[in-house]
Amino acid sequence: MRTAYGVETVRTAERELMARLPEGALMQRAAAGLAAVCARLLARHRRVYGARVVLLVGPGDNGGDALYAGARLARRGAAVTAVPMDPERMHPGGLAALRAAGGRVEPTVPQRADLVVDGLLGIGGRGGLRPAAAALVERIPAGAPVLAVDLPSGVDADTGEVTGPAVTADVTVTFGAYKPGLLIDPGASHAGAVHLVDIGLELPEPELEALQHTDVAALLPQPTASSDKYRRGVVGVVAGSAQYPGAAVLAVAGALRGGAGAVRYVGPAADAVLARYPETLVGPGRVQAWVVGPGLGEGRAGEVADLLAGDAAVLVDADGLRGLDPAVLRARTAPTLLTPHAGEAAALLGVAREAVEAGRLSAVRRLAERYGATVLLKGSTTLVASAGVRAVRVNPTGTPWLATAGSGDVLSGLAGSLLAGGLSGADAGAVGAYLHGLAARRAGGPLVAHQVAEALPAAWQDTTRT
Structure with missing residues (x-):
């Protein structure tokens, strides 16, 4: 599992490590790793010897890392030029090392470069680039590859906000x-x-987690010799309407491929569902988890309320998210998984959509705490947060082609099926999002939602191959 940590956590770990190391040793570790990646990038197109490397140098340790790495490259024969944001505030040790290795300091960005190294701000930056730094970035030669030191300057390290x-x-x-x-x-x-360079930090519980293939394979419910369709779990789908029958079909499609033993459909689109998937059970009955909301339309809040009043796990999506009462959700003891996109999340929080899109991490955490539930916030980066849990899951798979009508319905059915199979809300959301994104990559593009559902078995197998 890939894990991420906030700035203060990292800095605390760095201070603790520096107290045990000779002065400057930690920066040298970072610079060595940075220089090694720079050299590999340069070697793809030409040798390090004679390569033109431009360092954009800020006043802090980020600039020092760049300067020390530049010195290592200069000793291998690269022509290294440092361009400072503030010539009076360059890291003195890094500057001396660069000059001793034959590097130069220039006031302006050269017109040609084989590699540009962004060492302006790093993890301490907030609020975008200041004018002096922005002016240097604007002069980066067209077509030159850019390597950022620790973090692209102007990006908030803790939230991803720009x-x-x-x-x-x-x-x-x-x-x-x-x-x-x-x-x-x-x-x-x-x-x-x-690229992660290990510098020996000892870190506590992470703030962010990203599943990988092995994590997903370990979580996926697998049938045994004694399994039958009821032991494997039954997922109920309450979706679709006269106006949106396709939402029911797509939610069922995702549910059928999520590992549950059976899918039970309840709603007005039964004919459309059975025409496409005759293996679907139709009508009320015992289920382990419900999916409610895709394509419901207006006036069906009572169906959502009835399901939330029960003792089965419930995934609420789309139209089902309207008018949810936080008190009702916080009182539930069974798992509850909400799957809004940014617009729906904004409505649940009472803020503008732009605020959610600009601050996705804070938005998903606030939703989880307000509603006492697990929340899967869909989007270019899908996040899964649970009330009372520090670590937020971030989904690393997917493709922009998933921004298509009905893909969220498939995800809802898939995650609901995983809930019925016994996964927790957080695991069902994270594994569902992972498989959904992996299936979309397999389907290619342009794609339509049913192709994602059809690619799910192959995506499932991809995660279990060794």
């Missing part, structure tokens, strides 16, 4: 631990490929 100008990197080399801003959009879209 509130002003920011560096867009092709590669980010981060030290000691992933930071939330590298995994959550919009920051994640600025980071490019992320």
Whole structure:
């Protein structure tokens, strides 16, 4: 599992480690790892020897990391030029090392570069780039690959928020631990490929978790020789309407491929569901988990309330999210999973959609605590938070082609089926999102929602291959 930690947590761990190491040793570890990644990038297109490397240097330790790494590259024959944001505040040790290795300091960004290293702000930056830094970034040569040191400058390390100008990197080399801003959009879209350099930090419980194949494989419910369809779990789907029968079909499609033993449909779109999936059970009956909301339309809040009053796990999506009473959800003892997109989350919080999109991590945490539930916030970065739990799950799979009508209905059915199979709300949401994104990658693009459902068995198998 990939884990991420906030700035203060990382800095505390760094201080504790520095107290046990010779002065400057930690920065040298970081610089060595940074220089190694720089060298690998340069070697893809040419040799390190003779390569033109430009360092954009800020006044803090981030700039020091860049300077020491630049010195290592210069000793291997690279032509390294440092361009300071503030010439009077460059890291003195790093500057001396660069000059001793043959590197230069120039006031302006050269017009040609084989690699540009962003060492302006790092994890301490807040609120976007200041004018002096933004002016340097604007002069980066067109087409030059950009490598960010620890974090693209202008991205908030703790939240991924970007509130002003920011560096867009092709590669980010981060030290000691992933930071939330590298995994959550919009920051994640600025980071490019992320490389972690282990510098020996001892870290506590993470703030963010990202499942990987092995984690998903370990969580997926698997039938045994004694299994029957009822022991494997039955998921009920309350979805669809005369106006939106397809939502019911797609939710059932996701549910059928989520590992539950049976899918029971209750609603007005039974004919459409059975025409596509005759294996579906129709009508009331025993279930372990309900999926309610996709395509319900207006005037059916009573159905949602009835399910929430029961003792089965409930996933609430789409139209089912309207008018939810936090007190009712907090009083439930069975798992409750809410799956809003940004607009629905904004309505649940009483804020503008833009506020949710700009601060996805804080929004999903607030939703989970307000409603006493697990919340899966859909979007370019899907997040899963549970009330009272520190770590938020971030989904690493997916593709922009998932922004298509009905894909959320498939996800709801899939995650509901995992709930019925015995997974917790957090695990059902995180595993469902992971498989959903993996299936979309397999389906390619452009895609439509039913193709995601059809690709789920292959995505499931992908996670279990060794």
